[in-house]
Amino acid sequence: MEEIWVFIEQDDGVIEESSLEVLSKAWELADKGGYGVSAILMGSGLADKARDVGRYGAHKVYYIDDANLRSYSSELYPMVMEWLIKKYDPNTVLFSATRNGRDLAGRIAVKFKSGLLAHVIELGFDENGDLVGKVPGFGGNIAAVVKCVDSRPQLATVTPGVFEAKDVGAEAELKVVTPDMELKPRNIRIVSKERGEYLDISKSERVVVAGMGTGGKLDMVRELAKLLNADIGVTRPLADIGVAPRDIQIGSTGVTLKSKLAFILGASGAPHFTSGIKDCGVVITVNKDPEAPIKDYSDYLVVGDIFEVIPRLIKLLRGEEIA
Amino acid sequence: MLRNIIVAMKVVPKPEEVSFNPETKTVDRSKARNEINPADKNALELALRLKEKYGGKVIVVSMGPPIWDKYLRLAVAMGADDAILISDRALAGSDTFPTTLTLATAIKKIGDYDIILCGEESSDGGTGQVPPGIGEWLGIPHVTFVSDIFEVSDDGWAKVKRTIKGGHEILEVKLPFIAAVELGCNTPRFPDFRRKRWADREFQLTVWNIADLGLNPEEVGLKGSKTIVVDLEEVRPPERRREILTGEPDDLAKKLYELLKEYL
Numbered sequence: 108m109e110e111i112w113v114f115i116e117q118d119d120g121v122i123e124e125s126s127l128e129v130l131s132k133a134w135e136l137a138d139k140g141g142y143g144v145s146a147i148l149m150g151s152g153l154a155d156k157a158r159d160v161g162r163y164g165a166h167k168v169y170y171i172d173d174a175n176l177r178s179y180s181s182e183l184y185p186m187v188m189e190w191l192i193k194k195y196d197p198n199t200v201l202f203s204a205t206r207n208g209r210d211l212a213g214r215i216a217v218k219f220k221s222g223l224l225a226h227v228i229e230l231g232f233d234e235n236g237d238l239v240g241k242v243p244g245f246g247g248n249i250a251a252v253v254k255c256v257d258s259r260p261q262l263a264t265v266t267p268g269v270f271e272a273k274d275v276g277a278e279a280e281l282k283v284v285t286p287d288m289e290l291k292p293r294n295i296r297i298v299s300k301e302r303g304e305y306l307d308i309s310k311s312e313r314v315v316v317a318g319m320g321t322g323g324k325l326d327m328v329r330e331l332a333k334l335l336n337a338d339i340g341v342t343r344p345l346a347d348i349g350v351a352p353r354d355i356q357i358g359s360t361g362v363t364l365k366s367k368l369a370f371i372l373g374a375s376g377a378p379h380f381t382s383g384i385k386d387c388g389v390v391i392t393v394n395k396d397p398e399a400p401i402k403d404y405s406d407y408l409v410v411g412d413i414f415e416v417i418p419r420l421i422k423l424l425r426g427e428e429i430a
Numbered sequence: 431m432l433r434n435i436i437v438a439m440k441v442v443p444k445p446e447e448v449s450f451n452p453e454t455k456t457v458d459r460s461k462a463r464n465e466i467n468p469a470d471k472n473a474l475e476l477a478l479r480l481k482e483k484y485g486g487k488v489i490v491v492s493m494g495p496p497i498w499d500k501y502l503r504l505a506v507a508m509g510a511d512d513a514i515l516i517s518d519r520a521l522a523g524s525d526t527f528p529t530t531l532t533l534a535t536a537i538k539k540i541g542d543y544d545i546i547l548c549g550e551e552s553s554d555g556g557t558g559q560v561p562p563g564i565g566e567w568l569g570i571p572h573v574t575f576v577s578d579i580f581e582v583s584d585d586g587w588a589k590v591k592r593t594i595k596g597g598h599e600i601l602e603v604k605l606p607f608i609a610a611v612e613l614g615c616n617t618p619r620f621p622d623f624r625r626k627r628w629a630d631r632e633f634q635l636t637v638w639n640i641a642d643l644g645l646n647p648e649e650v651g652l653k654g655s656k657t658i659v660v661d662l663e664e665v666r667p668p669e670r671r672r673e674i675l676t677g678e679p680d681d682l683a684k685k686l687y688e689l690l691k692e693y694l
């Protein structure tokens with residue numbers, strides 16, 4: 108049976124949730140097209156986790172155990188993946204379009220002279236069995252329907268958050284495989300890793316978003332968020348200048364929000380940003396420029412200076428009087 | 431002392447000025463101004479800083495139409511030592527596969543490289559696939575989402591800072607390597623006025639076609655691509671109420687409070 112493979116990303120034993128979204132999607136596609144689904148997991152000491160992963164939609168889980176695979180390596184992961192693909196010849200290999208997923212897929216595409224559909228938001232096979240996906244471009248305002256031609260394996264990366272990870276209770280067969288090669292880092296060595304607590308705002312109910320109009324002064328924004336019981340997000344430039352972590356950056360190169368409420372302060376509404384708020388319930392924005400493009404993406408645009416309006420709003424939220 | 435530092439640079443239409451024509455189902459770029467792909471400017475800035483510290487020659491390479499000439503000159507004005515444009519009709523319609531082949535072939539032709547820099551992704555296509563792809567063609571290590579390169583040692587290793595989920599990692603990478611530079615990781619310099627004038631008037635841009643690279647028309651462009659676009663559509667943002675609220679700060683705060691009350 109021809110197989111769809113899904114690369115399951117992990118770091119230090121923590122499975123990347125969006126990989127499971129892709130796995131569940133593959134399961135659904137396989138059901139329609141008569142494919143087998145295999146999950147590919149590389150790591151160290153994760154045999155039990157490998158079994159759990161299968162529940163999200165795999166017939167088989169190929170697990171490669173090696174201390175050097177504990178974290179992603181753009182040197183070793185492509186080598187192992189290449190070996191696996193040559194040995195088992197899958198029809199299709201899917202990746203979540205995370206940093207590491209895109210990194211790996213880009214290298215594999217050239218290794219196998221394969222077509223690669225980038226960060227798709229829809230995925231399927233056409234009547235000839237060619238992989239077809241919808242690829243957003245220009246910041247997300249225009250999408251192209253793109254198809255792989257003459258490619259085995261056919262490849263795609265999938266935008267995180269568009270499909271749902273479902274525990275379908277699949278009982279996957281665990282196959283522990285050992286590549287016949289030495290997995291030693293030769294050209295890339297990890298010196299250190301620094302990580303704060305990872306903040307996942309993709310599922311937050313309420314988010315206060317700070318744009319450059321806040322001048323990067325997030326104290327006021329934090330206070331407001333606390334009173335609204337909301338999480339904080341930022342536009343890309345604030346993450347660029349380092350006042351907020353990249354993980355809470357919203358937009359085409361960040362998180363796509365699904366919140367009921369998005370309260371956006373001082374963001375102009377560039378396409379790369381607005382693609383991240385299209386799935387929000389109510390969008391309320393404050394901007395001193397009534398013509399800022401964000402107006403078209405707002406349910407309510409409050410025309411005013413954040414530094415005048417928000418302190419007053421904070422008072423009201425605290426139950427204090429204003430004039 | 432570093433040998434060549436090569437920057438792969440692309441020119442893109444400003445995304446907010448690109449529109450979609452639903453009747454003809456085409457992307458209308460005619461009203462859009464072009465710019466150097468934003469992340470590629472960060473890559474160029476990093477290249478120039480590396481040169482200032484470790485020596486070497488910064489060479490910009492681009493695969494695109496002749497009208498990109500002026501953007502390559504802008505890169506030279508910013509401080510690049512040389513610029514090469516790969517331009518050929520046969521390249522039209524290239525997806526990432528022939529793009530990486532063409533760029534890698536050009537980089538081989540330039541030769542003597544220690545570090546190749548790209549942007550993290552292009553703002554129009556935005557795949558981020560080109561840098562790892564070039565790395566594979568050249569058989570050299572690649573690192574993506576790089577915000578800095580430092581401590582380039584005499585024995586041919588460099589330290590690289592890479593953004594990961596929740597933070598960053600520091601990697602040691604063997605030269606030569608290719609890195610995809612994170613958008614916004616530095617502030618690209620403005621060109622010096624006199625150098626700009628020189629770049630515009632006197633600088634000799636090198637232009638290569640695919641024959642110069644020893645490539646044949648079958649392996650590039652639409653023919654050499656591994657994907658085809660079968661349809662284009664607009665992704666419509668959801669209809670919003672677009673209610674505009676104006677007034678004095680006190681009124682606005684009260685209006686906001688009313689709107690937000692249900693979430694308390």
Ligand SMILES: Cc1cc2nc3c(=O)[nH]c(=O)nc-3n(C[C@H](O)[C@H](O)[C@H](O)COP(=O)(O)OP(=O)(O)OC[C@H]3O[C@@H](n4cnc5c(N)ncnc54)[C@H](O)[C@@H]3O)c2cc1C
Pocket residue numbers: 317318319320321341342343344356357358359360361372373374375376377378379380393394395396399411412413414468469551552553556613
């Ligand atoms: C490849 C690529 C990917 C990108 N990805 C993303 C992404 O994922 N997410 C993202 O956000 N951006 C992304 N960008 C950047 C994006 O194009 C915009 O540059 C960015 O979104 C602008 O951020 P901003 O709205 O905060 O800042 P600005 O555009 O500077 O807007 C600031 C706004 O604040 C208003 N303002 C200023 N002062 C006040 C005040 N006192 N009171 C009220 N209003 C005020 C101004 O009127 C203005 O509208 C990307 C760009 C590229 C090229």
Ligand SMILES: Nc1ncnc2c1ncn2[C@@H]1O[C@H](COP(=O)(O)O)[C@@H](O)[C@H]1O
Pocket residue numbers: 438439440467469470473491492493494526529533547548549550551552555556557558559560561
């Ligand atoms: N046509 C091109 N010419 C030169 N460099 C390119 C070209 N296409 C892509 N690149 C480089 O590859 C990076 C990533 O592009 P992409 O993979 O298309 O998102 C860009 O930021 C550029 O540095």
